[in-house]
Amino acid sequence: MSGLRILVPIKRVIDYAVKPRVNRAQTAVETASVKHSMNPFDELSIEEAVRLRERKTTPVDEILAFSAGPPKAQDILRTAMAMGADRAIHVVVEETAALEPLGVAKLLKKVVEEQNANLVILGKQAIDDDAGQTGQMLAGLLDWAQATQASRVSVNDGAVEVVQEVDGGVQTVRAKLPMVVTTDLRLNEPRYASLPNIMKAKKKKLEKKTLADYGLDTELRLKTVKVTEPPARKGGVKVEDVDGMIGKLKELGAL
Amino acid sequence: MFSVARKSVLHTARSQLRATASPQYSSLTRLLSTLALLEQKDGKLQPTSLCAITAGTKLGGSITAFVAGSGVKSVADEVAKVKGIEKIVYVDNAAYDKGLPENFAPLLVENIKKGGYTHILAGQSAFTKNLLPRVAALLDSQMISDITGIESEDTFVRPIYAGNAILTVQSSDSTKFISVRGTAFPAPETDGGSATIEEGVDPKAEAKSEWVSEDLAKSDRPDLGSAEKVVSGGRGLKSKEEFDKVMTPLADALGAAIGASRAAVDSGFADNSLQVGQTGKNVAPQLYLCAGISGAIQHLAGMKDSKVIAAINKDPDAPIFQVADVGLVGDLFDKVPELTEKLKAQ
Numbered sequence: 156m157s158g159l160r161i162l163v164p165i166k167r168v169i170d171y172a173v174k175p176r177v178n179r180a181q182t183a184v185e186t187a188s189v190k191h192s193m194n195p196f197d198e199l200s201i202e203e204a205v206r207l208r209e210r211k212t213t214p215v216d217e218i219l220a221f222s223a224g225p226p227k228a229q230d231i232l233r234t235a236m237a238m239g240a241d242r243a244i245h246v247v248v249e250e251t252a253a254l255e256p257l258g259v260a261k262l263l264k265k266v267v268e269e270q271n272a273n274l275v276i277l278g279k280q281a282i283d284d285d286a287g288q289t290g291q292m293l294a295g296l297l298d299w300a301q302a303t304q305a306s307r308v309s310v311n312d313g314a315v316e317v318v319q320e321v322d323g324g325v326q327t328v329r330a331k332l333p334m335v336v337t338t339d340l341r342l343n344e345p346r347y348a349s350l351p352n353i354m355k356a357k358k359k360k361l362e363k364k365t366l367a368d369y370g371l372d373t374e375l376r377l378k379t380v381k382v383t384e385p386p387a388r389k390g391g392v393k394v395e396d397v398d399g400m401i402g403k404l405k406e407l408g409a410l
Numbered sequence: 411m412f413s414v415a416r417k418s419v420l421h422t423a424r425s426q427l428r429a430t431a432s433p434q435y436s437s438l439t440r441l442l443s444t445l446a447l448l449e450q451k452d453g454k455l456q457p458t459s460l461c462a463i464t465a466g467t468k469l470g471g472s473i474t475a476f477v478a479g480s481g482v483k484s485v486a487d488e489v490a491k492v493k494g495i496e497k498i499v500y501v502d503n504a505a506y507d508k509g510l511p512e513n514f515a516p517l518l519v520e521n522i523k524k525g526g527y528t529h530i531l532a533g534q535s536a537f538t539k540n541l542l543p544r545v546a547a548l549l550d551s552q553m554i555s556d557i558t559g560i561e562s563e564d565t566f567v568r569p570i571y572a573g574n575a576i577l578t579v580q581s582s583d584s585t586k587f588i589s590v591r592g593t594a595f596p597a598p599e600t601d602g603g604s605a606t607i608e609e610g611v612d613p614k615a616e617a618k619s620e621w622v623s624e625d626l627a628k629s630d631r632p633d634l635g636s637a638e639k640v641v642s643g644g645r646g647l648k649s650k651e652e653f654d655k656v657m658t659p660l661a662d663a664l665g666a667a668i669g670a671s672r673a674a675v676d677s678g679f680a681d682n683s684l685q686v687g688q689t690g691k692n693v694a695p696q697l698y699l700c701a702g703i704s705g706a707i708q709h710l711a712g713m714k715d716s717k718v719i720a721a722i723n724k725d726p727d728a729p730i731f732q733v734a735d736v737g738l739v740g741d742l743f744d745k746v747p748e749l750t751e752k753l754k755a756q
Contacts, residue, residue: 171708174574174707255552257551280689282571282688285570285571286553287539291547292547294512295511295515295544295548298618299618301511301619303540304539306682320536320682321624321626321683322535322536322683323627324624325626326621328619328622329619330512330618330620340672340689341675376551376582376583377579378580378582379579380561380578382570382577382578385573385576392735392737393726393731393737397748398752400749401752408696408718409639409697409717409718
């Protein structure tokens with residue numbers, strides 16, 4: 156049994172703590188001069204890949220971090236390498252030409268084949284588009300087994316066992332490699348990159364590519380008609396005590 | 411005599427011509443056909459999956475429901491009574507009981523190809539989140555997740571950025587794959603319908619994965635995703651014991667489902683499956699009563715469409731008070747038991 160060659164696709168998104176603002180033209184969310192970070196679920200993916208290596212149940216030959224995104228996405232690829240990824244590939248895509256999940260999945264299929272990966276670990280969703288599709292689409296295109304919303308992953312003798320978060324609890328599935336796994340928040344606690352590791356990551360290989368290198372049709376299927384603010388809830392009242400709360404809830408017809 | 415007959419033939423021919431030349435709208439609605447994917451577990455229909463039918467009704471056109479698993483004929487019989495469905499396609503095969511995407515996806519692909527549907531709708535759940543994108547990719551379609559509104563047959567509304575922005579998108583795909591937020595499309599009437607029942611095609615694809623086991627939280631409470639009332643606790647509950655001691659009686663008093671914030675789940679106060687928020691469940695009950703929850707944007711994403719929000723928190727500046735219709739500043743360990751007692755006394 157040869158080792159694991161893990162591909163970890165990551166995405167640069169607006170930091171989770173920032174409250175997004177819709178732009179005035181109602182065409183998108185304002186991204187200029189807003190703090191960006193690695194998608195939180197993708198940090199879990201990198202962490203899990205590194206832990207698979209540290210657990211030593213199956214040798215990990217390589218952890219390859221990948222991102223298709225604007226030039227600044229190389230910052231999150233450096234972070235991934237500081238956390239323990241061995242090298243990175245960056246397909247530079249301008250923000251205005253951002254890909255849809257189907258396009259990303261098609262691109263990842265080519266990367267998987269080119270790099271001969273046998274395990275892909277992705278976040279279960281990106282916190283900007285909240286689509287939650289890429290991993291499943293990739294597994295479908297590759298015709299590989301998949302396990303989404305993983306809260307535990309173990310690999311033994313080429314068999315991957317995954318505990319998945321499902322409605323009402325958890326379920327466990329098992330499949331042979333190659334496989335696609337998507338991470339849920341409960342999977343692990345991502346480490347902070349230490350300063351020496353950040354320095355070391357600067358020397359790791361970061362390859363730049365373009366969509367043309369993969370010869371992909373990335374025409375968008377979905378056209379943004381508009382982006383609007385959600386309807387604001389009108390301010391409520393504060394009550395003095397429990398009786399006031401019960402009274403108000405009755406008045407509102409909630410009790 | 412002859413001329414009358416000729417006239418009527420001409421008239422028929424003309425009106426037929428006119429019908430084909432009439433505005434696209436009528437031809438669109440005529441061609442529009444929806445497949446609503448229903449979910450079953452242990453031979454029981456998951457009622458929340460019926461929201462796909464409500465969404466299909468809003469879309470117009472014919473609706474076919476699809477269900478697969480062992481002994482699902484009885485589920486099909488039950489669904490036949492749901493209003494708005496024209497036909498039910500079922501596939502009786504135990505291989506589909508666990509909803510494994512590797513064999514369920516080819517099953518759907520074959521049945522979609524056979525039916526030539528324009529829209530594939532499914533209620534948002536762990537089952538469909540796992541399955542539907544895979545099917546969409548196999549049919550080269552860019553799926554639209556978790557819609558909350560339908561503008562027209564190709565234009566849909568969905569929240570992005572944890573519900574902090576609302577996106578309207580127009581799809582150019584010939585087959586549109588859409589998952590539907592249940593709280594935005596209430597379940598249809600479950601009687602008065604008379605759909606035909608038909609067996610679907612079964613490609614019997616091999617499942618590349620194997621279902622091993624499951625551990626589901628057992629509870630007599632209403633289902634969190636569809637409950638009329640939800641009581642929810644956060645980090646302020648301090649421990650699992652306190653969570654159970656304080657929140658459970660309140661839920662009992664109200665006949666409510668129990669939810670929790672991510673902080674409460676991460677600290678082990680409550681089960682993962684109870685998490686409300688961007689990465690957990692979306693709820694929109696008549697009443698969402700929360701205690702010890704500050705109101706981070708990720709949490710608000712999962713509950714801010716609730717009809718009435720009530721919050722108990724000791725921090726008067728907690729963001730939850732900006733969305734709460736009724737706010738009470740105070741120690742939850744005093745206020746919640748008092749509230750429970752007074753509700754019970756009524």
